[in-house]
Amino acid sequence: MEISATMHPDIKEVLLTQEQIQDIVRQVGARITEDYRDKNPLLVCILRGASVFMADLIRAIDCPLTVDFMAASSYGNSTKSSGILRIDKDLQTPIDGRHVIIVEDILDSGLTLSYLKKNLESRNPASVEIAAFSVKDVAGRTPRLEPKYVGTHVPDAFVVGYGLDYAERYRNLPYLGILKEEVYE
Ligand code: 5GP
Numbered sequence: 001m002e003i004s005a006t007m008h009p010d011i012k013e014v015l016l017t018q019e020q021i022q023d024i025v026r027q028v029g030a031r032i033t034e035d036y037r038d039k040n041p042l043l044v045c046i047l048r049g050a051s052v053f054m055a056d057l058i059r060a061i062d063c064p065l066t067v068d069f070m071a072a073s074s075y076g077n078s079t080k081s082s083g084i085l086r087i088d089k090d091l092q093t094p095i096d097g098r099h100v101i102i103v104e105d106i107l108d109s110g111l112t113l114s115y116l117k118k119n120l121e122s123r124n125p126a127s128v129e130i131a132a133f134s135v136k137d138v139a140g141r142t143p144r145l146e147p148k149y150v151g152t153h154v155p156d157a158f159v160v161g162y163g164l165d166y167a168e169r170y171r172n173l174p175y176l177g178i179l180k181e182e183v184y185e
Helices: 018-036 051-059 111-121
Strands: 011-016 042-047 066-073 086-089 099-107 127-136 149-154 176-179
Touching: 011 018, 018 051, 018 099, 018 127, 018 149, 042 051, 042 111, 051 099, 066 111, 099 111, 099 149, 111 127
Parallel strands: 042 066, 042 099, 099 127, 127 149
Antiparallel strands: 011 176, 066 086
C-alpha cells in the first residue's frame, strides 16, 4: 500500500499498514485455533471499536466457534478514560460452561476489560480469556490485566483506524494511525 497517497490528512503517523495488520491477525487466529480446537469458543466482540478486528479474526480461526456482541462505554467523546463504565448492550447467549474469548480493540489502562472480565466470570463460564488487537505502552504504568492474546503494542498516543474512532470518525481507515493532536485539542 502506498501510505502517503492514501493517508487521511488528520493522521500524523501510520503505525501499521493494512498488510501488517493482516499478518498480526493471522498470527493471533492461528494461536487461538491451536488453543481452542475442540472447545467451541464463544468470541465476544466489544462494540463498536473491536468490530473490524472481530470480523477479520473469526475468519483467521480454523475451528468451530460462535459469536456474540457486547457494548460498554467509558470514554464518550474524550480521548482520556472517564473511569465510568456502563454496559449498553449485553450478550444474547448464556455463557455458563462456555470458553469465552473477549475480543477488544485496544487496552489502555485496562479498566474497561478488567470490569468486563469480572462481569463475565460471574456468569459461570468454563474460562474467560482476552484477545486485544493492541495494548498501549505507557512508561511507568502496568495495565490492570495482561491479555492472553495481544496483536501489537502501540505508543502512548491517541490512535484511530481499524475500528478505532475519535468522536465516531476514522473507524473505516484500513490502517492504524496516530491522530494529529490539533484534531482533539
Ligand atoms: P481502558 O479502559 O483500557 O483505559 O480503555 C479502553 C477503551 O478506551 C478502548 O476500548 C477504547 O474504546 C478506548 N481507547 C483507549 N485508548 C484509545 C486510543 O488510543 N484510541 C481510541 N480510539 N480509543 C481508545
